[in-house]
Amino acid sequence: xxxxxPFEPVIIGFTCNWCSYRAADLAGTSRTKYAPNIxxxxxxxxGRLDPTFVFKALANGADGVMITGCHxxxxxxxxxxxxxxxxxxxxxxxxxxxxxxxxxxxxxWASAAEGAKFAQEVTSFVEEVRxxxxxxxxxxxxxxxxxxxxxxxxxxx
Amino acid sequence: xxxxxxxxxxxxxxxxxxxxxxxxxxxxxxNLKDHGVVISRDYKFMCSSLGQELIEQDIKEQGLTRVVVAxxxxxxxxxxxxxxxxxxxxxxxxxxxxxxxEQASWVHTDKVAATQKSKAILSGGVRRVEYHTALEPLKxxxxxxxxxxxxxxxxxxxxxxxxxxxxxxxxxxxxxxxxGHMAQFDKTFPTLDCSACILTPKMVDVGSHPNITLLTxxxxxxxxxxxxxxxxxxxxxxxxxxxDTCTGCGICWEKCPKKVVDNVxxxxxxxxxxxxxxxxxxxPKYPVMDVDTCIYFEKGTCxxxxxxxxxxxxxxxxxxxxxxxxxxxxxxxxxTGYDAFDPHRIPQYGYGRLPNVFTSLExxxxxxxxxxxxxxxxxxxxxxxxKVVGIVHCVGSRDKNYNEGCSAICCMQSLKFAHxxxxxxxxxxxxxxxxxxxxxxxxxxxxxxxxxxxxxxxRGKVAEISDAVRLPGEEGKLVIQVEDTLTGNQLRVxxxxxxxxxxxxxxxxxxxxxxxFGISCSANGWFTERHPKLDPVATMTDGIYIAxxxxxxxxxxxxxxxxxxxxxxVLGKIQQKEIALEPVRASxxxxxxxxxxICNDLCPFNAxxxxxxxxxxxxxxxxxxxxxxxxxxCPAGAISGxxxxxxxxxxxxxxxxxxxxxxxxxxx
Numbered sequence: 001x002x003x004x005x006p007f008e009p010v011i012i013g014f015t016c017n018w019c020s021y022r023a024a025d026l027a028g029t030s031r032t033k034y035a036p037n038i039x040x041x042x043x044x045x046x047g048r049l050d051p052t053f054v055f056k057a058l059a060n061g062a063d064g065v066m067i068t069g070c071h072x073x074x075x076x077x078x079x080x081x082x083x084x085x086x087x088x089x090x091x092x093x094x095x096x097x098x099x100x101x102x103x104x105x106x107x108x109w110a111s112a113a114e115g116a117k118f119a120q121e122v123t124s125f126v127e128e129v130r131x132x133x134x135x136x137x138x139x140x141x142x143x144x145x146x147x148x149x150x151x152x153x154x155x156x157x
Numbered sequence: 158x159x160x161x162x163x164x165x166x167x168x169x170x171x172x173x174x175x176x177x178x179x180x181x182x183x184x185x186x187x188n189l190k191d192h193g194v195v196i197s198r199d200y201k202f203m204c205s206s207l208g209q210e211l212i213e214q215d216i217k218e219q220g221l222t223r224v225v226v227a228x229x230x231x232x233x234x235x236x237x238x239x240x241x242x243x244x245x246x247x248x249x250x251x252x253x254x255x256x257x258x259e260q261a262s263w264v265h266t267d268k269v270a271a272t273q274k275s276k277a278i279l280s281g282g283v284r285r286v287e288y289h290t291a292l293e294p295l296k297x298x299x300x301x302x303x304x305x306x307x308x309x310x311x312x313x314x315x316x317x318x319x320x321x322x323x324x325x326x327x328x329x330x331x332x333x334x335x336x337g338h339m340a341q342f343d344k345t346f347p348t349l350d351c352s353a354c355i356l357t358p359k360m361v362d363v364g365s366h367p368n369i370t371l372l373t374x375x376x377x378x379x380x381x382x383x384x385x386x387x388x389x390x391x392x393x394x395x396x397x398x399x400x401d402t403c404t405g406c407g408i409c410w411e412k413c414p415k416k417v418v419d420n421v422x423x424x425x426x427x428x429x430x431x432x433x434x435x436x437x438x439x440x441p442k443y444p445v446m447d448v449d450t451c452i453y454f455e456k457g458t459c460x461x462x463x464x465x466x467x468x469x470x471x472x473x474x475x476x477x478x479x480x481x482x483x484x485x486x487x488x489x490x491x492x493t494g495y496d497a498f499d500p501h502r503i504p505q506y507g508y509g510r511l512p513n514v515f516t517s518l519e520x521x522x523x524x525x526x527x528x529x530x531x532x533x534x535x536x537x538x539x540x541x542x543x544k545v546v547g548i549v550h551c552v553g554s555r556d557k558n559y560n561e562g563c564s565a566i567c568c569m570q571s572l573k574f575a576h577x578x579x580x581x582x583x584x585x586x587x588x589x590x591x592x593x594x595x596x597x598x599x600x601x602x603x604x605x606x607x608x609x610x611x612x613x614x615x616r617g618k619v620a621e622i623s624d625a626v627r628l629p630g631e632e633g634k635l636v637i638q639v640e641d642t643l644t645g646n647q648l649r650v651x652x653x654x655x656x657x658x659x660x661x662x663x664x665x666x667x668x669x670x671x672x673x674f675g676i677s678c679s680a681n682g683w684f685t686e687r688h689p690k691l692d693p694v695a696t697m698t699d700g701i702y703i704a705x706x707x708x709x710x711x712x713x714x715x716x717x718x719x720x721x722x723x724x725x726x727v728l729g730k731i732q733q734k735e736i737a738l739e740p741v742r743a744s745x746x747x748x749x750x751x752x753x754x755i756c757n758d759l760c761p762f763n764a765x766x767x768x769x770x771x772x773x774x775x776x777x778x779x780x781x782x783x784x785x786x787x788x789x790x791c792p793a794g795a796i797s798g799x800x801x802x803x804x805x806x807x808x809x810x811x812x813x814x815x816x817x818x819x820x821x822x823x824x825x
Contacts, residue, residue, distance in 0.1 A: 012813060018697060019677070025230045028259025036270035039277050039813040040260055042231070044741060044801055047759075048785030056807055060814045073672060076698075077784035078761040087789070112697070113679040119264065 020068035026115030047080025284812030294737030300487035309337020311705025312492035314720030334439035384700030405442030498553030554660030564660035749795035
């Protein structure tokens, strides 16, 4: 039965408190629809993004990670999104070294006014990750255990 | 073991219409009990007083140690639920609000997927809240002085309100005088009272107020600090006039041999000198020197102004330099206004090519008794009175090619023009409009009055204004080509004068100004308010407020109201003397710090101090803004960020990924 359904990727989205989280809020208040596959986590700034968070998400069962922040030059903390950009480049290289397709991690800038852009970026990233297929990275010992993927309720019961 | 209470909000049907709230509630109670959930409830409106009491009661009776509310965005109600927890004796920061409205019910249509996602979001919150720590807000003192940037009517109002309440204000204005656009107008709609008559008393009040330091011919170049404690660097441009000795007598600009077209105050309709005061009622009264046109600065000789200056000592000083002032203030109000749309961008309207096509600002100057024609409505030749006048609405507004929005004031402005033309020249007037929008007190009555005065109204967007003759009677006229959409007829209306009622646009440098003050612009360039309905004058940045057209097109009464509203907000802040800041700050655990200094260069606020003696870094909590970049960068894990610690984020990731989407989300 499972095989007949299209693969539904799970995406973790990191947002900054000032621009991209508010873009997500704006998408909400404007009732702009996007794919339900993303689950957002709010940080104060994209500069707070420790690469560990991304690896943790991928190891715990996420198929992709979307990192979002203010546009370059518009950071609430002046320039910290540039630091996120630098880390993002390093992260992609590290992931490649670990055998993970770097396309599973995407960086998107969205201002507080860009609710529609945020929604459209989510939807297109979901399709990109869907095309890459399931990651199943770290399934086993430290990652999300295999049972979770089939019957979450039972696994938790 | 922690005792966590979970509260799922229906938000009427806003959430419950898409998300199965009961299922989320039961799932949480069953599956997250190992993570400390002891109560899981749902309620119609969690933010109502009854909803809040529900939480308070549970904290008191069940001894909850943490609370997770699944409802709307934390930007809306985080404070509400924190306060409720605080009232029940819990540390407010032990409460977490997760958004299943903006992030689920409002953006997804698939009910199963939205419910599944809500469970995931909620479990992320439950896992996260376990690692919350009790925090106390940081108290900072508020500097009682305020800076108002922009000396138009909104800024003037704000400055006066604060100054009258007994607090000091610095009013910064780029031009040589305050007054803004309103000083250029002749009459104001719908009452037709004289703009200068109602504005200049306020300008004089500003100029003479003991609590206002007026900094005209000045610009803000740098903003440091945070709410309560900003340091603003203001560049006071050299005016080459010593204001301490100048009496504003006017001899210098009388004697100045250099005539310059005044593109600012006179909208290109009049001339001024190289040393000038923009208009007789200017505040302050002192002239400024425009170095770009001054003959002395160009050729090294002239100095007529200095020769004829009658004051002792001489008030002209060619050695004057730009001054930079560092001004400490607690709050900042931005009232930098708008730019009028430049109709050169619509070539088919012929502005700049056909002499008798005027902009609304040019027409204001024509009407103004202090303007270039002494208040006579004349064609560009300065002699002929028009017999037929066409007024084109929505120029550069409500147009996908230029600005999609309505400029709010142009309909009333156009009606005012129609009335003035009628009254002063007896000419026939045509208004070409898309829709007449007169939603203000006594505005529609004014429109009715115009209809009775016999003004012609043609509903249609003007296609072209040309001087090409096609029909008899069009010789020497401007022909306005338009489809009357009420009758479906193509019309060619010959007129002597066309007035383009141009829309309002954000200032050309709005984006840079927003960046300078650390606030955001909407996509079209107007500054973004904290909440479009409930907080229209605050910005996302604490301590920075916006008033007037900088927030969006609006008329004078609305600008004045916003100016006063910002003043009320600032006075409220000043009266508190100190305010509580979010305690989201980074701190260094000394025993873990290896002294590598990686964090030192990452902080844009210079909040990280390195102790050479102990070889450890320390973070100054007052300067730290809580971005967390250093926390993420520390290779020793020695820096922790309150509110967003590694433990909190990692636990939330685990929680968010507790549920797969593929098995349950897609309906079978």
